[in-house]
Amino acid sequence: MDPLLQVRQVSKHFGGFTALSEVSLDIAPGERFGLIGPNGSGKTTLINCISGLLRNESGKILFQQKEITTLAPYQRTRLGIARSFQVPRPFHSMTVLENLLVPFAYVVHLKDAEGTERAMEILESIGLADKAQGFASQLSQVELRKLELARAMAAKPRLLISDEAMAGLAGAEVDEVLDILFKLNESGITIIMIEHIMQAVMRFSQRIVCLDAGKIICEGTPQSIVQNPEVQKAYLGA
Amino acid sequence: MILSFDLLFEAVLFGVLLGCFYAAVSIGLSVSFGLLDVPHVAHPALMVLGSYCTFVVASWGLDPILAGIVLMPVFFVLGVLIYRFYYETFEKRGTEAGVRGLAFFFGLAFIIEVGLILVFGVDQRIVQAPYIGSSLALGEYRLPYRMLVAFGVALVLTFTLSLYLSKTFTGRAIKAVAQDEQALRLMGANPVRIKQWAFGIATGVSALAGAMLIIVGPVEPALDRLYIGRTFCVVVLAGLGSMTGTLGAGLILGISESIVLMMFGASWAPAVAFGLLLVVLGVRPQGLFGR
Amino acid sequence: MKYWITVAVLLAVAFAAALSGVNEYVFYAGYIVLTFVVLSTAWNILGGYAGYVNFGTGAFFGFGSYAAVVLFKALGAPLIVQIAAGAAVGAALGFAVGIMTLRLRGIFFAIATVAILFIAETLMVNWRYVGGATGLQLLRPEVMAPFGSYTRMLFVVMALLAVIAISVARYIQTSWVGRGLRAIRDSEEAAECSGVPTLKLKLIACVVSGALMGAAGAPMPMYLSFIEPASSFSLNWGVSALAMPMIGGTGHWIGPVIGALLLGSVQQIVTVTISNEINVLVVGVLLVLFVVLAPDGVVGLFRKWTRSSK
Numbered sequence: 001m002d003p004l005l006q007v008r009q010v011s012k013h014f015g016g017f018t019a020l021s022e023v024s025l026d027i028a029p030g031e032r033f034g035l036i037g038p039n040g041s042g043k044t045t046l047i048n049c050i051s052g053l054l055r056n057e058s059g060k061i062l063f064q065q066k067e068i069t070t071l072a073p074y075q076r077t078r079l080g081i082a083r084s085f086q087v088p089r090p091f092h093s094m095t096v097l098e099n100l101l102v103p104f105a106y107v108v109h110l111k112d113a114e115g116t117e118r119a120m121e122i123l124e125s126i127g128l129a130d131k132a133q134g135f136a137s138q139l140s141q142v143e144l145r146k147l148e149l150a151r152a153m154a155a156k157p158r159l160l161i162s163d164e165a166m167a168g169l170a171g172a173e174v175d176e177v178l179d180i181l182f183k184l185n186e187s188g189i190t191i192i193m194i195e196h197i198m199q200a201v202m203r204f205s206q207r208i209v210c211l212d213a214g215k216i217i218c219e220g221t222p223q224s225i226v227q228n229p230e231v232q233k234a235y236l237g238a
Numbered sequence: 239m240i241l242s243f244d245l246l247f248e249a250v251l252f253g254v255l256l257g258c259f260y261a262a263v264s265i266g267l268s269v270s271f272g273l274l275d276v277p278h279v280a281h282p283a284l285m286v287l288g289s290y291c292t293f294v295v296a297s298w299g300l301d302p303i304l305a306g307i308v309l310m311p312v313f314f315v316l317g318v319l320i321y322r323f324y325y326e327t328f329e330k331r332g333t334e335a336g337v338r339g340l341a342f343f344f345g346l347a348f349i350i351e352v353g354l355i356l357v358f359g360v361d362q363r364i365v366q367a368p369y370i371g372s373s374l375a376l377g378e379y380r381l382p383y384r385m386l387v388a389f390g391v392a393l394v395l396t397f398t399l400s401l402y403l404s405k406t407f408t409g410r411a412i413k414a415v416a417q418d419e420q421a422l423r424l425m426g427a428n429p430v431r432i433k434q435w436a437f438g439i440a441t442g443v444s445a446l447a448g449a450m451l452i453i454v455g456p457v458e459p460a461l462d463r464l465y466i467g468r469t470f471c472v473v474v475l476a477g478l479g480s481m482t483g484t485l486g487a488g489l490i491l492g493i494s495e496s497i498v499l500m501m502f503g504a505s506w507a508p509a510v511a512f513g514l515l516l517v518v519l520g521v522r523p524q525g526l527f528g529r
Numbered sequence: 530m531k532y533w534i535t536v537a538v539l540l541a542v543a544f545a546a547a548l549s550g551v552n553e554y555v556f557y558a559g560y561i562v563l564t565f566v567v568l569s570t571a572w573n574i575l576g577g578y579a580g581y582v583n584f585g586t587g588a589f590f591g592f593g594s595y596a597a598v599v600l601f602k603a604l605g606a607p608l609i610v611q612i613a614a615g616a617a618v619g620a621a622l623g624f625a626v627g628i629m630t631l632r633l634r635g636i637f638f639a640i641a642t643v644a645i646l647f648i649a650e651t652l653m654v655n656w657r658y659v660g661g662a663t664g665l666q667l668l669r670p671e672v673m674a675p676f677g678s679y680t681r682m683l684f685v686v687m688a689l690l691a692v693i694a695i696s697v698a699r700y701i702q703t704s705w706v707g708r709g710l711r712a713i714r715d716s717e718e719a720a721e722c723s724g725v726p727t728l729k730l731k732l733i734a735c736v737v738s739g740a741l742m743g744a745a746g747a748p749m750p751m752y753l754s755f756i757e758p759a760s761s762f763s764l765n766w767g768v769s770a771l772a773m774p775m776i777g778g779t780g781h782w783i784g785p786v787i788g789a790l791l792l793g794s795v796q797q798i799v800t801v802t803i804s805n806e807i808n809v810l811v812v813g814v815l816l817v818l819f820v821v822l823a824p825d826g827v828v829g830l831f832r833k834w835t836r837s838s839k
Contacts, residue, residue, distance in 0.1 A: 051722055072728070073721035083722055091715040093780070094708075102712045105705050107724035155724055277636045279584075279643075327821050336635050337714075340582045341775055341820045348768055348813035355806050463764055467647055470640050505662070509651035512644035519641055520629040 002065060004029040004190050005050070005081075005159055010059035012045055012214075019045040021214040022059065027159070027192065032185050034205030034222070035194045038234055041211040043194050044086060047161050051083045052076045063159070078107050082157035084148035086164045086194075090136035096123065096147060097132040103155040122150050126180050142173040149180055160184060161192045166200055174200055202226065210234065248379045249500040250493055255385040257492020259454060261485045262392030263447040263465065264472035265399055266440040271470075272478040273416040274433050274440075276324065277340045282465035283347035284441055288313060288448020289457040290354055293363050302365045303391060306449025310442040317441025320346075321434050347462060354459035362456035370453060388450045395446065399439075400481045412436040416479055467511040475518050477525025487526065490514075532699070536692050543688040547681040556684040560752060562793035563687040564745050568766065569773035569785035570694040571741035574701060575734040576771065577779030580714035581635050585642030586770035588649045589619045589739045591761035593746025598659055598756050601667065608686065612747040619743020620736045627735035631728060643764075650762035664757025667750055683748050694741045698782040701737070710734060742770075765809060769796070772816040778828025787827050 003026035012020040020042045027033050037043050048054040050061060052073035061069050068076055082103075091099050097119050104115035123129045126146050131139060139147060145165050152160055162181060166174045178200055185191050195201045201208065202222040209219045212234040218225060225231055263285060270278040288309060295305035328339040364370075369383040403409040411432050415422050422429050451457055471491055476483030491511055499507040518525065547556065568586055575581050593615030600606035600614050622645070630641040654662045669679055676682035701707050709730045712720035721727050750756040769792070777788025792815065799808045823830055 053718055053721065072726070073718075074724050074726045077722055077724040085719060085722075089716040089719040091712050091719065093711055093715050098708070102708060102720065102725065103723040105708060106726075151719075151723060271636075277639070279639070337576065337580050337582055337779075338775075338820050338824055340636060340639055341771060342817060344582075344584060344768065344771065345813045345816035345820065348809060349817065352806050352810040352813060356810070463643075464647070466640070466643055474637070474640075505655055506651060509648050512647045515644050516629065516641060516648070519633065519637055523633050523637065 001028060003027055004031075004064060006060075006062040006065075007046075007050065008060040008062070010046070010049055010056045010061065012042075012049055012054060012056045018214050020049065020056070023211070023214070023216055024059075025209055025216065025219070027190060029158075029190055030185070030188060031190050032181075032204055032206045033190070033192045034201040034208040035192060035211065036196075036198075036201055036208060036225075036231075037211035040213075041234070042214040043211055044163060045214075046211070047083060047163055047192075047194065050076075051081060051161065074106070077103070077155055077157075080156075080158035081161070082152035082155040082159070083161040084145075084152050084163055084165055086167065088136075088144040088148045090139075090144065090147055090151075092136045095133050095135060096128060096139070099136070099147060099151055100154040103151060107155040119154060122153050125183070126150055127176070142169055142176065145169065145177055146180065149177070149184075153184065157189060159190045159192070161194070163194050164196065165193075166195060166197050178204060198226075244378060245500055246497070249496045251379060251381065252385070253493030253496030254489060255381065255389045255492070256496055257489035258392040258396075258485065259385070259388045259450060259488075260468055260472055260492050261488025262388070262395050262450060263444075264469040264476075264488060265396060265481070265484055266444040266447060267469045267473050268476065268479075268481060268484045269399075269412070269440040269443075270437055272473050272476075272480070273412060274436055275416070276321070276343075276437065277336070278343055278440075279340065279466060280343040280347040280350065281440075281444065282462035282469055283350040284313070284316075285444045285448045285451060285465065285469075286457060286459065286462045287350050287354065288445040289452040289461075290358060290363065290448075290459075291445070292449040292452055293358075293365055293457075296365045296367075302367055302449050302453050303387070303446075306446040309445040309449070313445035314438040314442035317438040317444075318434050320441065321437035325430060325433070351459045351462055358459065360458060360460075362458045363452065364456045365452050367453065384453050388454050391446070391450055395443065396481070396485050399443065403481060408432070408435065413479070464508055464511075467508070467515060471511040471515040471518070474515060474523070475525055477527045480525070480527040483525065483527030536696070540688060540692060544685055547685050548675060548677075553678065553680060556678075556680045558797045560680065560684045560687050561797065562790065563684065563691050564749070565769060565773060565789040565793040566691045566786055567687070567694045567745040568742055568770040569777070569789045570691070570698045570782065571738045571745070572770040573774040573779055573782070573785045574698055574741075575731075575738040577774050577784065578702065578707060578710040578714065579731055579734050581631065581731060581735070582639045582771065583642045583738070584639050584764070584767045584771070585644075585646035586742055587762045587764060587766035588642065588646040589622055589742035590746035590749075590766050591646075591649055591653070591758070592618045592622055593743030594749045594756055594761050595653055595659055596743065597747040598665060598667065598750050601750070602658070602665075605670075608748065608751065611751075612686075612690070612744050615747030616740040616744040619746070620740035622743070623736040623739025624732065626739075627732045631731040631735060642767075646762055646764065646767070650758045653758040653762070660757065662758060664755060665750075667754050667756065669751055669754055679751060683752050686748055687745075690741075690744055694745075695782055695786060697737060697741065698785075701734070702782050706730060706733065768809070768812055768816070769793075772812050772819075774826070776815060776819045776826055778826030780825065781828050784826050784828045791827070 005027040007023060007025050009022045009024055010020055011022055023046060035043050049056045052071060060067055063079055100119035101112060101115045104110045123132055128143060128146055149165060166177050174197060181191055193204055205222055208222055208225045210217050210225060210231045217230045217234060218228045267278060267281045270276045291309050292302050292305045296302045369387050373380040373382045403413055411427050415429050415432050472484055472487045476487035491514060495507050495510040498510050572583060572586060576583055596614040596618040597611035600611055626641055626645055630638045653659060659665055672679050673682055709725045712725050713727050717727055773788035773792050774785040776792055778784030796808050799811055
């Protein structure tokens with residue numbers, strides 16, 4: 001089967017600093033893909049290049065075999081790539097419900113009435129239905145993370161990139177978010193998960209790639225990654 | 239229009255002096271906006287305030303440059319207070335800080351400008367000094383002494399600040415806070431204290447810049463409006479965060495303005511800074527030497 | 530529906546007043562206040578809804594005035610054509626500035642608007658056709674019946690423009706465009722990644738804002754019988770156009786109207802009784818006070834008050 005997402009030799013520099021160096025990977029449709037690596041290894045930069053917030057200087061990115069390297073982020077979202085942000089960025093002047101109406105209006109092109117119905121469905125499925133009329137300032141950490149995911153879901157994505165959705169959450173909350181991601185994957189959405197919480201990544205991913213200093217240092221099943229000495233070195237330091 | 243080499247050369251020479259002066263008056267903004275990301279559109283207004291304070295202190299008998307130096311600690315404290323207020327009111331709250339922070343500094347600039355009009359009136363003010371009024375004769379070219387003095391002070395100021403930022407611990411912390419606040423916190427330093435200190439330095443430097451401003455020419459309260467263009471042009475052209483870039487950018491602006499002044503006259507010269515700024519924003523917004 | 534009825538009533542009142550024997554000064558000052566209603570409403574479309582601050586309102590306003598003068602001088606164009614030209618010029622300027630700087634951070638857009646302001650003034654100062662630095666005196670054509678004076682007629686014209694501006698702002702606010710702009714203001718990156726074409730929407734807001742400001746500037750030369758660069762392109766227009774929405778409240782179309790009516794009236798009183806400098810000081814002080822203490826403006830204070838008294 002053709003890969004859903006193809007990243008080919010992508011490089012990104014900030015002034016003299018190389019954030020990504022010729023990174024290549026393929027994501028298959030329906031896959032649960034984990035992306036790990038120490039802080040500063042380039043994970044979020046890679047995500048920003050895939051979602052379009054950053055433009056890579058060299059290399060290509062293809063989605064469903066079509067090149068998207070020069071497309072604006074909103075165009076990529078409309079093609080089916082959605083992402084959540086590491087530090088949640090809710091639309092704070094809008095209610096939780098209205099937050100979801102934005103992608104419904106701009107990606108799926110629904111009128112508010114229908115959008116509201118679908119939004120409530122999503123909110124119910126993730127347990128935020130009772131907060132629909134509340135504002136972001138009234139949400140707890142885990143609720144904010146769920147809102148990030150809900151907003152990404154509202155864009156009806158083929159590919160969802162979850163950027164450290166569980167960072168800073170405690171045990172049961174991690175499971176709540178993980179469940180949501182599993183359910184999404186079961187409904188056919190390909191998921192890239194960036195996470196530091198190892199047990200979550202291990203449980204979730206079918207395949208993992210480890211980044212360090214902008215390069216891929218290893219790729220494989222969760223079991224093989226965990227035993228890889230390069231990975232251990234990257235996390236524990238040279 | 240006959241372009242004589244002599245005229246051009248004199249314009250370039252004058253432009254170099256002017257450029258260093260522009261660099262010096264922009265250095266404070268290079269720190270407050272370039273490094274600290276504060277939307278400090280009131281920077282020129284504070285500088286003009288410095289000019290008027292220099293005028294007052296100089297009228298008590300002190301040389302204008304010395305007056306400027308004496309005012310630096312006063313303005314340092316002023317800068318710390320302003321930043322503290324800005325931080326507590328806007329930066330901490332994060333979200334809507336952008337618009338409101340900008341509006342705040344815009345309002346502050348107007349308050350300073352009108353305050354100056356109410357106290358000093360709209361007429362232009364000058365200072366007297368032995369080096370103001372006469373020129374150095376270099377062959378056929380005349381270089382006004384006041385420009386040479388400003389040039390000298392500008393160079394000293396630029397290099398001192400560059401050294402401070404790269405050699406001292408606090409200086410490097412200031413540069414670091416621009417790039418990674420988190421890392422700084424982990425090192426035990428307090429980012430807010432550092433930014434406060436940096437903003438204080440930037441404002442203190444503005445006092446001396448103000449002294450140079452009134453030495454180089456007469457000042458009036460509305461002068462800050464023109465200098466918004468010049469200082470932001472230099473800082474943006476240099477690239478945010480680059481101190482030495484400020485000197486280069488200042489020179490480019492100074493020489494351009496001087497040549498335009500010579501070729502087209504004084505009614506066109508003020509637009510040069512703003513025009514250059516627009517070109518940079520449109521073509522290469524990260525500037526020439528920025529991060 | 531309530532809105533349109535109110536609008537029709539207000540316009541009728543304005544028209545009737547202009548035909549009545551009310552003191553001429555009311556219309557003289559009223560025209561300025563209404564101009565500010567248009568300017569602050571226009572400003573708010575980009576500044577309040579999308580979060581991009583324009584310092585250079587004077588540039589759009591001034592170019593509108595000069596466009597009107599040029600058409601009047603060259604072709605003897607009637608007022609309505611002048612206003613259309615002002616709107617066109619304002620829109621074009623909005624597009625040009627927008628396409629150049631709306632890709633960048635908000636402060637760069639703000640500084641670019643100051644740059645446009647100065648460049649505009651410099652261009653007009655150096656253009657002899659419109660009088661250069663000393664400006665131009667204008668001979669007004671015969672006043673249109675049924676109005677008794679030019680000022681009264683322009684008052685009604687500006688009232689109409691104000692209604693148009695407010696209606697446009699109200700439409701944008703409640704439409705899907707408004708939601709997109711608010712998303713941009715709240716978090717531009719999240720908006721992009723939620724499918725919002727941020728640059729396109731910002732450009733639309735900038736063009737509409739510019740057009741309204743240009744239209745507001747067009748009748749000004751007729752009002753004064755005079756035009757000159759320094760006052761047309763003054764930064765003072767910018768500080769008022771910014772202060773009024775921030776004081777009134779930026780989230781709702783009624784905010785700029787409230788701000789303009791309040792601050793505009795205060796300005797008229799202060800300028801006449803004290804001085805123009807104190808006037809600018811008052812604007813600056815009120816702006817800072819509201820930005821610091823009441824960031825949601827009068828509308829925000831009103832909302833808080835109604836919520837607490839429930």
